[in-house]
Amino acid sequence: MSRILIGNGRLIDPASGLDETGDVAVADGRIVRLGGRIEDFTPDRRIDASGQWVIPGLIDLSARLREPGATRKADITSESRAAAAAGITTLVMPPDTTPVMDTPSVVELVTHRADITGAARVVPLGALTRELAGEQLSGMAGLAAAGCPALSDGGRPITDSLVLRRALEYASTFSLPCLLTPVDPCLAQGCLNEGPTATRLGLPGIPAAAETAGLGRQLAVAGACQARVHFGRLSSADGARLLTTALGENRKLTADVAIHQLFLTDQDAMEYDARFHLDPPLRDIIDREALRQAVADRVIRIICSDHQPHDQDAKDGPFASTASGASGLDTLLALVLRLVEEEVLPLHRALATVTLEPARLLGLEGGRLDEGAAADLVVVDPVAPWFCTGESLRSRGRNSPFLGWEFSARATHTLVAGRLVHQPDGP
Amino acid sequence: MSVQLDDQGQLRHFLTTEGLDPRLLTRILDTAESFSGVIGKSVKNVPLLRGRTVINLFFESSTRTRTTFELAAKRLSADVLNVAVDTTTTKGESLLDMLRNLQAMQADMFVVRHNQSGAAEYFARHVDPGVAVLNAGDGWHAHPTQAMLDAFTIRRHKGPFEQLRIAIVGDIRHSRVARSQIHAFNGLGAGEVRVIAPNTLLPSDVDTLGVQVYNDLGAGLRDVDVVIALRLQRERMQGALLPGESEYFRHYGLTESRLAGAHPEAIVMHPGPINRGVEIDSALADGPRSVILDQVTNGIAVRMAVMTMVLGVQPETAREVS
Known part of the structure; x- marks a missing residue:
């Protein structure tokens, strides 16, 4: 394996609080030296990081890669390469593939495809129930042995509360975290936030109660178990408030938010633009500000891209008939740093939401800069302005809600396990 | 939603009444008033849209709305084609493909009814320049x-x-x-x-x-x-x-x-x-x-008015004819 010396970069590690200019030496897939001038190390390759930042590689807690099952939209190769180019070194993949990730063989397929691509790591989440049908438990121990660090409902909440309780109890037997989707599906039959915009557009609305009703029930069930529970994709001020209260009783609970919820609102869909057809829906400015505050207060500790690449046909047509979801890998890092520019979060906190915190939740070893740690890291040029356009996107999903936005930062080099998987002139 | 207006603020499609200038709304009514006289006369046709093709594209069943649009178009001497699309039998063909096929028949105007909110705006964004879209009802959104x-x-x-x-x-x-x-x-x-x-x-x-x-x-x-x-x-x-x-x-x-x-x-x-x-x-x-x-009855005159306005036939001309 190659030996790489990253020289004279601003080393930023949210785990240790490190923030100083220095060198990083990488060998055998690991960080062997960190900080200061490193002169007694013979690299095969030097990267001059003067004026640039060196940060842990991003861990994206929710990224649909569409393989197996929907490779017309995207696949593991295309998306793990797009991730690497965007400074994401680990993609956590929900189990709602076709077939569902409920047996070790599907996990092995995914892991194998990621290995032969050799770009970002892919970490599959196991299904909590067979077929994600919410009826029978999946073989959780087997899924864990095959490489799933946690289990998930894959965006399809378990509606039978007894099954939910059993699933959480059984998962806790093996200390497996459970990632739940806080939604009551009966209340979520719509395609846009319930409110003035949906009323104007004549679209069926999804009330915030769809989130709080789902979250409240799941909190009640989780409270009776030992399980380590995480709530994915919060979207509303009411949901954040409910979670804040629950955290007073159970500090182990965690939650995440999709990055687009921190920048967009339902008014962006005012012209029936299907790129803003998302699930959970974009809500209003009060919700957006409450979510920002919840992230600042560490009520919501993790930010993800909620990457859902689609083919053009899926996003073509009248709003309600289009598929929900946004392509998000390409803009995750730039948007997280924009939260710093907009003074929502200090730099280390912002980076922690996409590195340290998801690593902690899943027990992954990445997410930090440390001697001996896996060399998953990114060199970021903080002043490299770029426009997000259809052509600039590396993901096969062109359904980005941020087309036309200008960003200031981008990843120039990405290392995964000490291998350079992205550099300015291509990998 | 300015897709229905051109650079001069004139109607090029008619998709919604939301956000329209009061003068424009009033002009629609005044123009309809001028056509209303036409309907009362024994000679009911005016040649304002002669040689133009209007396609009534209905994805939802309708009798009265489709009929009055058809009458309005015929009284303006347009050629009218009624296309009723049964969405249960046309799965697979995208709206865009259907639109392109119909457009290839040299349509000047589509009158669209669809059960999805935003469908008319979708059509308006995808038709060729110079082709007008009239919303005959889209989902819960507008009529x-x-x-x-x-x-x-x-x-x-x-x-x-x-x-x-x-x-x-x-x-x-x-x-x-x-x-x-x-x-x-x-x-x-x-x-x-x-x-x-x-x-x-x-x-x-x-x-x-x-x-x-x-x-x-x-x-x-x-x-x-x-x-x-x-x-x-x-x-x-x-x-x-x-x-x-x-x-x-x-x-x-x-x-x-x-x-x-x-x-x-x-x-x-x-x-x-x-x-x-x-x-x-x-x-x-x-x-x-x-x-x-x-x-x-008034539906015919109002639809005649809107049809002439989106195709840029001057209201003055209309008044002379009446």
Whole structure:
């Protein structure tokens, strides 16, 4: 394996609080030296990081890669390469593939495809129930042995509360975290936030109660178990408030938010633009500000891209008939740093939401800069302005809600396990 | 939503009444007035759209709306093609493919009805330059020609809008007609627009559309000049929106006696088709206050007006012809 010396970069590690200019030496897939001038190390390759930042590689807690099952939209190769180019070194993949990730063989397929691509790591989440049908438990121990660090409902909440309780109890037997989707599906039959915009557009609305009703029930069930529970994709001020209260009783609970919820609102869909057809829906400015505050207060500790690449046909047509979801890998890092520019979060906190915190939740070893740690890291040029356009996107999903936005930062080099998987002139 | 206007602020499509300049709304009514004379004459056709092709593209069944659009186009001497699309049998062909195929038939205008909100705007964004789209109803969103023919009928019977109180009764939540009426009447400067319905039939934040909201029919009808009953779809009894038709009629059905608090000369309207004994009783629907059949007749003139305006045929020309 190659030996790489990253020289004279601003080393930023949210785990240790490190923030100083220095060198990083990488060998055998690991960080062997960190900080200061490193002169007694013979690299095969030097990267001059003067004026640039060196940060842990991003861990994206929710990224649909569409393989197996929907490779017309995207696949593991295309998306793990797009991730690497965007400074994401680990993609956590929900189990709602076709077939569902409920047996070790599907996990092995995914892991194998990621290995032969050799770009970002892919970490599959196991299904909590067979077929994600919410009826029978999946073989959780087997899924864990095959490489799933946690289990998930894959965006399809378990509606039978007894099954939910059993699933959480059984998962806790093996200390497996459970990632739940806080939604009551009966209340979520719509395609846009319930409110003035949906009323104007004549679209069926999804009330915030769809989130709080789902979250409240799941909190009640989780409270009776030992399980380590995480709530994915919060979207509303009411949901954040409910979670804040629950955290007073159970500090182990965690939650995440999709990055687009921190920048967009339902008014962006005012012209029936299907790129803003998302699930959970974009809500209003009060919700957006409450979510920002919840992230600042560490009520919501993790930010993800909620990457859902689609083919053009899926996003073509009248709003309600289009598929929900946004392509998000390409803009995750730039948007997280924009939260710093907009003074929502200090730099280390912002980076922690996409590195340290998801690593902690899943027990992954990445997410930090440390001697001996896996060399998953990114060199970021903080002043490299770029426009997000259809052509600039590396993901096969062109359904980005941020087309036309200008960003200031981008990843120039990405290392995964000490291998350079992205550099300015291509990998 | 400026896709329906050109650089000069003129209509190039007609998709919604929302956000339209009062002068533009008034011009639609004035132009319709000029065509209204045409309809009364024995020679009913004018050659304004001779050689143009209008395609009625209906993804939802409709008799009255499609027929009046067809009559309007024929009285303007356009060639008319009716295409009824059964969405249950055309799965697989995308809307865009269908649009391109029909456009290849040299259409100048599409009149589109679709069960999805935003469908007409979708078509307008995808047609070739110079091809106009008229929204004949999209989902719960808009039915702008219906709203304008209602405005036309109101203006004929009740004069200027400034002093008028107008009440819309019934299923506001699922009604494209109501949304377009609210925007049109407010745009034309109506004194007050009210909606009257049980809470299950009101969309969230309906007041943000610019209406006064009433649950009680008697209170809502007090001193109104115009009462519009909306059609109640039978499906609403499923889905836990309403308990049943008889309870609905008891609380929200229009009868002569329930209009006791309204202005003595209040008129009663309905966009049709009527469910007699559900949203309105027959005595009222067929009585002297009712202008329901005028609405149908006026629909032709209003649709002629909009068709000429989106194709850039000058209203002055229209007046000369009439």
